[in-house]
Amino acid sequence: MPITPRFKIKQTDTKLEIIIHLPHIRVSASTLDMLVDGYDFHFHSSPYLLYLSFPGRMVDDAETLREAKATYDPSNQNGVLTVSIFKEDEGYWKDLDLLGNLVNNGSSGDFPSQTIPREKIQVMDSSETPSEGNDVKNHEDNRTCFTDDIQACLKPYYGFLNMHHSVFTAYAREGLSFEMLEIPNPDEMPEDKRRETRLSVEYEKFDGDRYLGDLFLSSDPNDEEADMIFIEAMRMETHWSDSTSVGDLISDMERLKTEDVDPGENLNQDFFSDDERLQMVDNKAQIPPMDTITQEQSESLYLSLIDILYAYVYDHRTTMGDATCESSWTIVMLSPTLSWFESYTPPYDTIRSVFQWSIRRAMIYPYLRNYAFVGETLVTDVCKILDGGKRVIIRSLLQIQKILEGSEFHYLFNKLYINEYISWIQKVEEGDLKKFVSKVKSEVKNPFDKSCFGLDLDSLEEEAFSIPEGDEEDESSSDESSSDGDDSSENSEEEDSREKHDQSTFVDRSSTNLLDDNIGRGNILLVDQSSEAKGLATKSQKQEKKQSLIVELE
Template sequence: MITPAFELTQDPDFLTIIIKVPYARASEFDVYFEGEDFKFYAKPYFLRLTLPARIVEDGREKASYNTDEGTFTIRLPKEIPGQYFEGLDMLTSLLAPKKSRSGKPLVEEIDTAASAELSEEEEEEFDWELEQTPYKESAEITLPLQYRYGFGNLRSGVFQRLQDELSDVIDIKDPDQTPVDERRRKRLAAEAAKFDPDHYLADFFEDEAIQHVLKYKPWWVDAHKRMTAFKGGSHQEHDTHTFVVFSEEEKEQLRKFTNKSYLLDKRSRHHVYLGLIDILLAYCYEICVNEGDKNVESAWNVRKLSATLCWLESFTSVHDVLVSFGRRVLCYPLHRHFGLVTRAFNDTVMILQLGKAAVLKCLLDIHKIFRENDPAYILNDLFITDYCIWIQKTKSKKLAALSESLQKSTLVKSHVGFELEELEAAAVLVQEEERTLEAAGTVSKQQLPSSESETSESEESSSTSSSETEGSDSEERESSTSEDGKINSLQGTFQEERTVPLIACNGLRQGTNASTFEVSDEKPKVSLQSTAVPVQLIEELEKQMHTAIRLSEQPEGLATASCISQEPEENRVSEPDGFSKDTAGKGNFLEVSSKTNPLLLFCSRNEDED
């Protein structure tokens, strides 16, 4: 038999059931309804529903068939006019047979303790902020010891068999032999090692892309606005499922689920609710950063940001869930900004306030993301499928209490444990220092042209003063020359020799103006302008030294002054024929002297020597 696609709507007096049976024979169909039971048969389609409230057969019932669309529309009167039927969108729950909801057909469901516990759950208000001691299994329970995980901690041994295939799905190694406390310690250590301050600060200061995605509004934002406006305009109670619409694909997926019953103790139920918050937070982050579009990273984002899925974590408080999610957002995905943590928190509150229909729609989307990703599909078997079935049977007031508790919770940067505020403050100080240095550099560059002009002006003034000094020196020399009287006639004879360049002993050619010789009739006198030697020192040297001129052969037969030895006379060895030899014996020199007007021709190795 084929279970057909169907839809349920209602008004104050009637329940309407629309059943799609294409290619069925309209003349051959059966409809049965009584109390909460409804059955429909049209070969090969069969549909059995367990309704949330009672219907009656009083002659007002009506059925019609649309041959073009292949749909049956059946209108059934309510037993109590005006009664509201809750949970008409929970298709999996409606398909469950009536006997599985009451009585004792299954070994797990018993009327005594289980029923009492379920009734206690419905009556008592659960304190979501209550701190609980994590559950520890004793070694006597199972040998070998295997720790549980999955929805309600109902699974074990799964990863022991499929460790190689599922190593990329979860981060914890060997979860079957790792207790809950050790999983938490390893998770915190892995997050601390993964946190990158440079990546966080880059997203903190350069957040254009993040501010863009924060403007995206998913479908639940508009639905929440409509719900708020409806509640503000009317004080009547109304199920919020009317603001959530399921697609045909989602309805088909709900029909494929197999109905189950979950017997959970108080601690397990607590873990299930907190795990639901953790999964929804990761899903809201994924929808925000990708602006509603799915990509190849969608499955990775959801499972990586949820410690429930990635580390098989069992939380004990709402605050622990928020801290774990905040740490993982700042460690793993592409965008690591605290604003995305706050946005996911607000979105999750809105989804829970919209009720279980909105939660179910999100879970179905997560189920689809994992179903299309290999090997993340195993997370559907461990968590998401059970969540999709379980949420349909959850009381609305439980979700309302959960959303209230989440809304009262707070998460600030100091809770995360990465010293975010200190990092931001240090980065801001560094930025201010860099701006100060840049401003100082700009000011110095602006002042540079004026300083250069001042330097050039000082250089010009110094050159001007030096030229003036040289002019005054030349004027003083001219006056001293005129005072000496007439120049000896021998000056003209030596003028030609003075123009011949002198070669210093170091091989450098000195200019023709290196020395100026002045000869007077009254007294021999030598004036050296280049070295400015005192007259008294020259006269003393005249008495102790002889001038020697190295002779060298020239093509024209002229003698060229090559080098002058300034050795004292007592250091020389007399040689015959008018030659003298230096003590080193390095060359012969012709001694020239004049008794009346001795003339000294000499050169120095450099202009600094006297």
């Protein structure tokens, strides 16, 4: 099977430059096949095959000195072929860095084609005359096909634009739906029952204690009790942190330019890495022509894109951009589109309601359930990705695709959703995307009320942080007793101070310190403060004004 080589495209107003990476092969004029045919460019050099369709016509005409040329440099990355082709009309072609739009895989596209439509081919005559037996057989076959078509119409549909059905019963291995989905029996559950069942399951799985435990997580790295995953997630610098879109940068550059060139082209050409370009080229998706997708279908696709991106930014932050073996589970479980095949129906479903479903699941399933993180930070992240334009969105989807592709259980989501989303977002009009982004910003500028999630968060917090009536009475009584205690303590302190003062005037006298002639007598001995130093006690001191203690000696 031929291999699509890595390549990238540069352009001026008159020429295209297709740079093809052909490592470790022998290249010569006899082994290279190259054809420029109007909008199409064909290249073949075993084992590589490249077929590109451009938005404008190209020429390869030696007579007018506009001949296509190719040069091969074996010293550059082990082999690079550079093909230069003239444009028929001068000017810049947009979005040549979105290689998925250029790769022609034989499906219908948005570019002009010389293929004769099937409806234009008519059978004028046929010599084949069917027999009577064949008529009966064909009639039975038609009845069987008709019955199958009716049964297929009654089956639940899911996936991108609801293009798939019976995948888990007809194609996937047994038990895969249980491993990769939360929805039970996806090929049997009607679409109108999915949301009701999902909300019921979510409510049963909600853990109020976990929610309250994460409500006031510390973001201080010096706090020994802080959750380091939360701290790193909050201060992480993401690839969408600089939310200035390519379109805004181009507008700023156009105001400064001095030459008649498109400043956005060079900026776009270096946005994606080589691996991302190859991933776009290898992306296999079958989507209908853009002009056949209705406005309602487009709005539904945008809404599902929101919850997919929301799940992605949660995982990206909590893993510091380095996906783990749990990343595919996290992305699938946080996205209602992926885990329950949720299909949004505008205008009944709004941008705000989609965010509500995503935030709700983020407070039920993953590790971090801090409301400020899932209800504010992640919402801002999604807005920044959308505001960054097609390329930031595509980069995010490519990372999701890579994560799911490496999962043992969740790889099928790429075929159901992500591959098509990568192809579709490359084809959407920039103006339509900007209008949608403007609506998103308008919808989420006000914070979400916790009552909208249907989890009784307000009553849960009120019950957890309020003081019961009995405790209030005990607390008030304890306050009164503490105030009384304060008064009594003040009085006791005064008494203690007096006692200490009195004790300071009393000389502790043992029997050895007493005069021998006073021992055994019953008279009262008065001790004068002035006698403290002398250690004497006499009867003449009865008349002193300052008396401190009366000691009765028996």
